[in-house]
Amino acid sequence: MSPSLFCTLALGALVIPSTILAIPAPATFDSHVTGNAAAVVERSVKVRASAIKILVGNDDGWAEANVRQLYADAQQAGNDAVLCAGAKDGSGSSSLDIAFPGTVSGAEYGSIPDGAPQAGFNQTDPRLNYFNGTPVAAIKYGIEELTKKFWNGAKPDIVLSGPNVGSNLGAITLASGTVGVATYAVGQGVPAIAFSGGNDERQPWTALQPGDVSHLYSQLAMTITKQVTSSAPFLPKGVSLNVNFPKPSANCSKAEDFKYVHTTIYPLVPAIQCNGSVNGSAKSFKTPAEADVIASGECLVSISAMGSSKFDVDEATQTTVINKLKPILSCADVKDHILYAIFPLDTKLGRRDDLEGGVVEAVKDSVDSV
Numbered sequence: 390m391s392p393s394l395f396c397t398l399a400l401g402a403l404v405i406p407s408t409i410l411a412i413p414a415p416a417t418f419d420s421h422v423t424g425n426a427a428a429v430v431e432r433s434v435k436v437r438a439s440a441i442k443i444l445v446g447n448d449d450g451w452a453e454a455n456v457r458q459l460y461a462d463a464q465q466a467g468n469d470a471v472l473c474a475g476a477k478d479g480s481g482s483s484s485l486d487i488a489f490p491g492t493v494s495g496a497e498y499g500s501i502p503d504g505a506p507q508a509g510f511n512q513t514d515p516r517l518n519y520f521n522g523t524p525v526a527a528i529k530y531g532i533e534e535l536t537k538k539f540w541n542g543a544k545p546d547i548v549l550s551g552p553n554v555g556s557n558l559g560a561i562t563l564a565s566g567t568v569g570v571a572t573y574a575v576g577q578g579v580p581a582i583a584f585s586g587g588n589d590e591r592q593p594w595t596a597l598q599p600g601d602v603s604h605l606y607s608q609l610a611m612t613i614t615k616q617v618t619s620s621a622p623f624l625p626k627g628v629s630l631n632v633n634f635p636k637p638s639a640n641c642s643k644a645e646d647f648k649y650v651h652t653t654i655y656p657l658v659p660a661i662q663c664n665g666s667v668n669g670s671a672k673s674f675k676t677p678a679e680a681d682v683i684a685s686g687e688c689l690v691s692i693s694a695m696g697s698s699k700f701d702v703d704e705a706t707q708t709t710v711i712n713k714l715k716p717i718l719s720c721a722d723v724k725d726h727i728l729y730a731i732f733p734l735d736t737k738l739g740r741r742d743d744l745e746g747g748v749v750e751a752v753k754d755s756v757d758s759v
Contacts, residue, residue, distance in 0.1 A: 440467060440468050440469035441468045441469065441546045441547065441618055442468075442469045442471075442540055442543065442544075442545045442546045442547075443463050443468045443469065443470040443471070443545060443546065443547055443548075443549055443614075444470075444471055444472075444473065444528065444531050444532065444535075444536075444545035444547075444548045444549075444574075444579075445459055445460045445463060445470055445471065445472040445473070445474075445548075445549050445550075446472070446473055446474045446524060446527060446528040446531065446548065446549075446550050446570045447474050447475075447524065447550055447551050447552075447553065447566075447567060447570065448474075448475070448478075448479045448480050448481075448482060448524035448550075448551075448553060448565065448566025448567045448569070448570065449474075449478050449479075449480060449497075449551075449553060449554050449567075449591070450474060450475050450476065450477055450478045450479065450497035450498075451472065451473075451474035451475060451476065451497070451500070451517065451518070451519040451527075452496075452497045452498045452500035452593050452594055453474075453478075453497070453554065453591065453592075453593070453594070454591075454592045454593060454594050454596060454597050454601075454603040455551065455552040455553070455554060455586065455603045455606060455607070456472065456474055456551065456552070457472070457517075457594035457597065457603075458594075458597060458603040458604055458606075458607040459549060459551070459552060459584070459606075459607045459610055459611075460472040460516075460517070461607075462607045462608070462610075462611050463549065463611065463614070464516075466611060466615070469539070469540075470516065471516045471518065471531065471535055471539050471545075472516060472517050472518060473518040473519070473520060473527050473528060473530060473531030473535055474518075474519065474520075474524065474527050474528075475497075475519065475520060475521070475522060475523065475524055475526075475527045476493050476496045476497065476500075476501055476519045476520065476521040477495065477496060477497050477521070478497055479522075479523050479524045479527075479566045480553075480554075480555075480565075480566055481564050481565070481566060482523040482524055482525070482566040482569065483563065483564045483565065483566060483568075483569050484525055484569040484572060484573060485523045485525060485526075485569070486522075486523060486525045486526050486529060486573075487522055487523045487526055488507070488520070488521070488522040488523075488526045488530075489507070489521045489522050490507070491507070492504045492505060492506060492507070492521075493505040493506070493507070493509075493519075493521045496519075497593075498593040498595075500519075500593070501519060507520065507521045507522075508520045508521070508530060508534075516539070518530075518531065518535060523566065523569075524550075524566035524567070524569060524570050525566070525569050525570060525573045527570075528548065528550070528570045528573055528574060529573065531545075532544065532545065532548075532574070532577055532579065544577070544578065544579055545574075545579050546579075546580075546618070546623070547579065547580050547581065547582070547614070547617070547618060547623055548570065548571065548574035548579050548580070548581040548582075549581070549582055549584065549610065549614060550567050550568070550570035550571045550574075550581060550582065550583045550584065551567045551583055551584035551585055551586075551610070552584040552585060552586045552603075552606040552607070552610060552634065553565070553567040553583075553584065553585035553586065554586070554588070554589055554590070554591050555585065555586070555587070555588075555589040556585050556586070556587050556633050556683055556733075557583065557585040557631065557633065558585075558633055558654075558679050558680040558683060558691075558733050559654060559655060559678070559679070559680045559731050559732055559733055560655075560731055560732045561732070561733065562583075562631055562654060562695070562699050563699055565583070565585075567583045567584070567585055568583045568631060568695070568699060570583065571583035571629040571630075571631070571695075572629060572695070572697055572699055574629070575627055575628065575629045575697055576697055578626075580617070580622070580623040580624040580628070580629065581624075581629040581630075582610075582613065582614065582617065582629060582630045582632060583629060583630065583631050583632065583695075584606065584610045584613075584632045584633075584634070585631075585632070585633050585634070586602065586606045586633070586634040586635075586636070587633070587634060587635045587636035587683060588602045588606075588636045588637065590602075602637055605634075605637060605642070605643070605644060606634050608644040609634055609644055609647060609690055610632070612644065612649075612717060613630070613632060613649065613690075613692065613714075613717070616713070616714055616716060616717050617630070617713065617714070619713075620713075623713075624710065624713070625702075625706050625709050625710065627696060627697050628694055628695065628696060628702055628706060628710065629694075629695050630692055630693065630694060630695065630710070631654060631679065631691075631692075631693045631695045632690065632691065632692050632693075633679055633682075633683050633690070633691045634647075634690055635683050635686075635687075635688070635689065635690075638686075638688075640688060641687075641688035646688045647688045647689065647690050648688060648689055648690070648719040648721070649689075649690045649692055649714070649717045649718055649719060650663075650677065650682050650689050650690065650691055650692065650718065650719060650720070650721040651663065651676060651692055651693075651707070651710070651711050651714065651718055652676060652677055652678060652679040652681075652682050652691040652692060652693045653676055653677075653678055653679065653693055653701045654678070654679055654693045654695060654699075654700065654701050655678060655700070655701060655731060656678040656681070656725060656731065658676075658678075658701045659703075659704050660675070660676035660701075660704065660707060661676060661704060661707050661708055661711055662674060662675060662676065663675075663676060663718075663720035663721075664720070665719070665720030672720075674720040674721065674722050676707075677691075677721055677723045677725070678725070679691035679693050680726070680731075680733045681723045681724065681725055681726055682721060682723055684723075684726065684733070685721070685723040685724070687721070687723070689721055689723075692714065692718075694706060694707055694710040
């Protein structure tokens with residue numbers, strides 16, 4: 390860990406809740422569309438009462454392709470989805486809750502003009518919202534403010550975070566803003582899933598193409614979401630899921646190529662064995678660490694049950710999660726790499742550059758604004 394990252398993490402106690410800052414009225418922004426924004430909002434609120442209320446966030450920013458595609462697919466599946474994410478990339482900001490006061494400057498992909506208010510939405514789709522703050526501050530704004538606008542103050546049924554640009558595995562989860570969004574939601578009594586993908590190439594929502602990696606990750610995410618929300622309770626109280634997708638390859642390019650595996654965040658954690666078969670003979674498989682599954686090079690999606698502390702849950706809670714996911718789970722026999730599984734820094738899996746740069750930038754923006 391570099392000195393700069395150590396110092397900025399030590400500033401984790403520097404929390405500037407948005408509730409104590411003056412938050413201007415939300416702005417609308419769509420440089421290509423004009424019209425009556427209020428009427429669009431009114432139409433947007435009229436959604437089936439029986440639909441699942443999904444709040445979508447991330448740490449890569451509201452204009453990133455992955456999160457826009459997940460939002461679109463959640464809506465397409467008949468859910469009542471709302472997106473709220475940062476105006477800028479907030480990778481590596483962990484659970485920092487910092488609202489940047491003042492107006493927006495230097496928004497991601499030029500998606501918001503300089504000088505725009507702290508919070509706003511897209512005029513063509515008011516369910517696409519930004520908040521100028523860390524990822525946790527953005528999802529907090531969504532839970533505390535946007536729920537009044539769209540759901541009469543009712544909490545989301547579930548929060549989906551990501552898919553992150555780059556994996557979040559092992560100890561990397563502690564610094565991940567994507568994971569921070571999920572654990573914050575759980576702390577507010579809302580079940581949550583953090584999704585991350587091994588593909589680390591960023592692209593704006595305007596670059597989305599049918600069948601690209603954002604579509605693939607979103608399809609995989611929606612398969613898991615559909616299973617989690619198939620019955621109540623969605624997840625045990627205080628539990629979120631940390632889900633990682635591998636980087637696509639020639640053999641792993643379509644959603645049907647993938648299998649879903651129950652994993653642990655850390656190796657050597659007491660875990661439930663997976664009962665499967667080899668050549669028709671019954672066999673029990675040890676639960677693998679998520680980093681080992683992603684490093685296997687196979688078409689495997691890792692799913693770890695995570696407590697509010699961002700560590701693995703106990704065996705009893707794992708059993709509950711496994712039973713919920715059983716219809717989609719498979720066993721996997723992968724090689725152990727204990728040290729790598731704890732702290733996978735030797736490749737882009739952990740996006741180490743993002744982790745350091747994201748935390749530094751988040752703290753710097755907050756200090757400069759106060």
